[in-house]
Amino acid sequence: MRIELRAVRKRFGAAEVLKGIDLSVPAGRRVALIGPNGSGKSTLLRSLLGLVECEGEVRLDGRSPFDDRREVARRLAYVPQVAPQLGASVEDVVSLVARTRELAPAAIVRLAERLDLDVEALRGRPFRALSGGMKQKLLIALALAADASLLVMDEPTASLDARARERFFALCDELAPGRTLVLCSHRLEELRHLAGHVVSLEEGRVTYDGPAGDFLGGRGLAVVEVATTSLEAAGWLQARGFRTGLRGWWVRTLSQAEKRELVPELARELGPRMSDLLVRDLETVEVPHGGN
Amino acid sequence: MTSLAREVASVARLDLAEVLRSRWMVFCGAVYALLAGAFVLVGLRESSLLGFSGMGRVLLSFCHALVLLLPLLALTATGQVVNRAREDGTLELLFSLPVRRGAFFIAVSAVRYAALVVPLVVLMLGMAVLGRLAFGQEVPWGFLLRAVAVSAALLLAFVGLGIAVSTLVRSQARAMIWLLTLWALGVALIDFGLVGLMLQWRLDPRTVFLLAALNPVQAARMALLSGVTPDLAVLGPVGFFLAHRLGGAGLFAVGTLWPVAVGLGAWAHALRRFQRSDLV
Numbered sequence A: 001m002r003i004e005l006r007a008v009r010k011r012f013g014a015a016e017v018l019k020g021i022d023l024s025v026p027a028g029r030r031v032a033l034i035g036p037n038g039s040g041k042s043t044l045l046r047s048l049l050g051l052v053e054c055e056g057e058v059r060l061d062g063r064s065p066f067d068d069r070r071e072v073a074r075r076l077a078y079v080p081q082v083a084p085q086l087g088a089s090v091e092d093v094v095s096l097v098a099r100t101r102e103l104a105p106a107a108i109v110r111l112a113e114r115l116d117l118d119v120e121a122l123r124g125r126p127f128r129a130l131s132g133g134m135k136q137k138l139l140i141a142l143a144l145a146a147d148a149s150l151l152v153m154d155e156p157t158a159s160l161d162a163r164a165r166e167r168f169f170a171l172c173d174e175l176a177p178g179r180t181l182v183l184c185s186h187r188l189e190e191l192r193h194l195a196g197h198v199v200s201l202e203e204g205r206v207t208y209d210g211p212a213g214d215f216l217g218g219r220g221l222a223v224v225e226v227a228t229t230s231l232e233a234a235g236w237l238q239a240r241g242f243r244t245g246l247r248g249w250w251v252r253t254l255s256q257a258e259k260r261e262l263v264p265e266l267a268r269e270l271g272p273r274m275s276d277l278l279v280r281d282l283e284t285v286e287v288p289h290g291g292n
Numbered sequence B: 001m002t003s004l005a006r007e008v009a010s011v012a013r014l015d016l017a018e019v020l021r022s023r024w025m026v027f028c029g030a031v032y033a034l035l036a037g038a039f040v041l042v043g044l045r046e047s048s049l050l051g052f053s054g055m056g057r058v059l060l061s062f063c064h065a066l067v068l069l070l071p072l073l074a075l076t077a078t079g080q081v082v083n084r085a086r087e088d089g090t091l092e093l094l095f096s097l098p099v100r101r102g103a104f105f106i107a108v109s110a111v112r113y114a115a116l117v118v119p120l121v122v123l124m125l126g127m128a129v130l131g132r133l134a135f136g137q138e139v140p141w142g143f144l145l146r147a148v149a150v151s152a153a154l155l156l157a158f159v160g161l162g163i164a165v166s167t168l169v170r171s172q173a174r175a176m177i178w179l180l181t182l183w184a185l186g187v188a189l190i191d192f193g194l195v196g197l198m199l200q201w202r203l204d205p206r207t208v209f210l211l212a213a214l215n216p217v218q219a220a221r222m223a224l225l226s227g228v229t230p231d232l233a234v235l236g237p238v239g240f241f242l243a244h245r246l247g248g249a250g251l252f253a254v255g256t257l258w259p260v261a262v263g264l265g266a267w268a269h270a271l272r273r274f275q276r277s278d279l280v
């Protein structure tokens, strides 16, 4: 499904949350929407779904999610950021989605199973009594089962463990190639797996719209930790922005590009004076103002 | 099944599950049980004191309890249904599915209305049978049907008003204030309430009469009592005046149709606003 946004603005009371968004996503593209908390990502996704009304134009394959809701809604699926507090049972929720989307409940159950969620065992439980991870798995299964041409996911793996995330990525890999995917995320892992394209949002404006590789290359954060007992080495580390960590460890958080320069330099300059060296990539992508 | 009917049925199932699990259901059951209990107790005492005429008095107090409590029940059943669903993310999930906003509105209104009316009808019939078996009294079918019709109309009025509050007032806390105010106005603006006082305060009697006549609670009360002979002491000044103008049948018709009109009007207005409002 093709997405077209023109001069989209959204206010909540006095606060303008989206300040004129122009965006064009061709059918089949997989887009990651990234930006600090409160930059308007969720609001932008909701405007695609017609959940909030905004100024400007939102078009999905040329149709408005508000005025042509009937035709559009069938072809959309959504994983919300926050799971609803439904008192209805898991079975009721599954059957609601199955009935309104005209799906077999078994298709949803099978997808949930692949995410390690046993819907049959939970069928009588109130939806809101599930753990955060269980709710998220079920919401993902409900959305993926829809076979929609636009899949919108708002931080879908925030409460999944590493194993469930792997399984989620595997499911996404099986999606038909023509499907458009829009995803909010801070996790590098997720972005690398799922998105070929990045749109970055800051304070309600688009600040980057292009290939994911170019954007992520410089943005992933890394942590370098050095253990040393040498005073001289400590001085050298301090001068390069390291802070003292636990018991003789020095720590610095830096970009990928900086990491690639610093590690060889460490080896050259400190060499045997380092008693240990630890380099790891952080899981979240760098966001300009604070972030998650 | 048409697609709208299917959407309504799907949402209704979900909302029914919600209602059946809610604390409100316990509250509703308690209020109805209280009504029934009071009815039986008073009935026992009055029938032994006053013999056959006891039923009339019991019914009168029952009528008053009914018109005071039903609006409260209807408002608590509906006054937070839309804003809570918005706040807790239910609307967000629901309207990412091919479900029309109108379907949701119809479904929750119908479920809440049924949750109020069905137990009441069962309760009334149960009491009638009990009255017959325990007190050996004739079942007052005429009155019973009248009471069911009036209760249904009154509940409709306040279901409509409650849904309107929960749609138009976004915050649940402020909605609660609105609901209590509506209920207080409804019970105050009836003949044995503030009206007498307001007349004593020398407010313009026509204004006071008009306010009372527009009040769906007052309308329902008049309709309930429209079967008895017009008596100033029972009907109060507004009811007495209208009873003489309209006659018993007219009073009954106005007293049931007006609350229905109020409820449907409020509901339709809320639906129009809901069609284009933000769902988060």
Ligand SMILES: Nc1ncnc2c1ncn2[C@@H]1O[C@H](COP(=O)(O)OP(=O)(O)O)[C@@H](O)[C@H]1O
Binding pocket: A012, A017, A035, A036, A037, A038, A039, A040, A041, A042, A043, A044, B278, B280
């Ligand atoms: N329904 C709402 N009412 C009022 N303000 C809102 C509402 N939804 C979002 N906001 C505000 O809009 C801003 C952007 O929110 P959101 O789109 O959720 O950001 P993000 O998903 O990027 O963290 C925040 O300041 C938030 O408080």
Ligand SMILES: [Mg+2]
Binding pocket: A041, A042, A043, A081, A154
């Ligand atoms: Mg968000």
